[in-house]
Amino acid sequence: MDPEARQPILSLRGISKYFGGVHALENVDFEVYPQEIVALVGDNGAGKSTLIKIVAGVYQPTKGEIYFMDRPVEIHSPHDAQNLGIETVYQELALIETRDVPANFFLGREPVRGRLGIFVDRKKMVEDTVRTLKDLGIVLPHLRTLVRYLSGGQRQALAIGRVMPWGGKVIIMDEPTAALGVRESRKVLDLILQLKEKGCSVIVVSHNMRHVFNVADRIVVLRGGKKVGDKKKNETTPDEIVKLIVGAEML
């Protein structure tokens, strides 16, 4: 890794999140360095989704601080996160099935034209969508196709592709390969590596050890809302990670 990568781009310190009496996260520290792919692993209910939703601005932490590029920040909404340069690809894909490709590509931040600033610049939407998809080598049917008619892989490609043009410095991906076949998964993993080459940092939540060890530089393990492991990939093994996920005492 290059020398200036010493300073983390994103740093969570002592993050706790309580939902009523449920402690979803308990005093978790989490860093992401520039141009690094961090895998976030753990069993169901370990707190992975809660952690990334805090970074994405969907939840606010009960306790703890977030630093972005060494500045303390508060992320109150998805827009706050996007403005900082944090983009998220959700597990549920978060696409609107009843809308076409460009409408989903620009969901929530449609470009406007004219003095009133209320009319959507459809031409720019279509052009930018075509350009980004071509740059990434993503193949979709005609852009006017509703997302309803796209396959699982095409939807995933769209969900990932649409975070690309915004110059995000940190990209969060929640289970990006969960619903995909072998070939489509390969494509998504390639996209993640491409992102890293372009200078982004990526947080990948995944259950698939093969995929994790394929792309990640570092692996962070959560269990019961606490961080129980933080290993560089080349200093650990899938076996060790699995033991951390389920709790070593159980084996």
Added chain:
Amino acid sequence: MEHPELSSQEERYVEPSFAVRLARNQLAALLFILFGMVMVLSLLTRTFLTANNIFNVLRAFSWIAIASFGQSIVIISGGIDLSSGSNMAFSGIITGMLLNSGYSITFSVILGLAVTLLVGFFNGIMVSKAKLPPFIATLGTMSIIRGFCYGMTEGWPIRSLPRGFLALGQTDIHFFLWRIPLPAILMVIFAILCFILLDRTKLGYHTYAVGGNEYAAGLAGINTGRVKNIAFTLSGLLAGIGGILMTARLGVAAPTAAQGYELDIIAAAVIGGISLTGGEGNVWGALIGAAIMQILRNALVLLGFPAYWQPAAIGAVIIGAVMIDMYRKRKV
């Protein structure tokens, strides 16, 4: 698609075939049905395709259609507005009472519309802030507003409205050879405005997004409560406009007016391909849906069926239209 991997490679920015696009286009299908009805009726009757009859039909469904545009916006945003029939009666009564107290036409109409706009806003607040299901919230306001209509008039219709006001519903505008009813012209203007709002503005994009997948819209940073609020407010306003035109046409503001119209208004949207699950359709569909219903009523009269049978025919059309729509979506 039997070979998903193969086809995703082949389909690089290929336009779907004309037939597929036509079948996917609900408006084309609706226009086809409408055109078919007009053809059959012109052959079967001498009176249908006369300018007089056509303009009567236009005038008769213009109020329903205008209220249906507001309903469409709400349904597209994922809600439903059962209070639109009551709102139609309410705007007429408020305006009628003010007119009979000697206020100017402009003032009375604006206040009548302001009141239904507020009712719509209140619906929106109940749905977006109090998180009531739209069906329940607007079922409540439907009854509350109807109660106000009866209470404020003590059950008596308001008559002897000034001639200047009645002109709103009864004037015809000369256009080439024809005399087109003013409500029909207003209907087209509101259809265009609602279409632009939904299809071309950021708010419209967000309305479709909230109705299509509210959770996803929220994750994308869209203020879903605000979108719903605006949708209900517009529905209140447009129902009010429909009510004013209805009152001006009938010449009387009755507390019983527009009873049950909310179902016709919803039916127009549904026949027009606006899915009750939200996120789909447009106001042209609602306009054509309202037209199909009214032409059907007109046809039954012209063909000599007793008027009592009309609801049965309308019901059959609603079921048929939705089935065709579902089949179409599954097929392509």
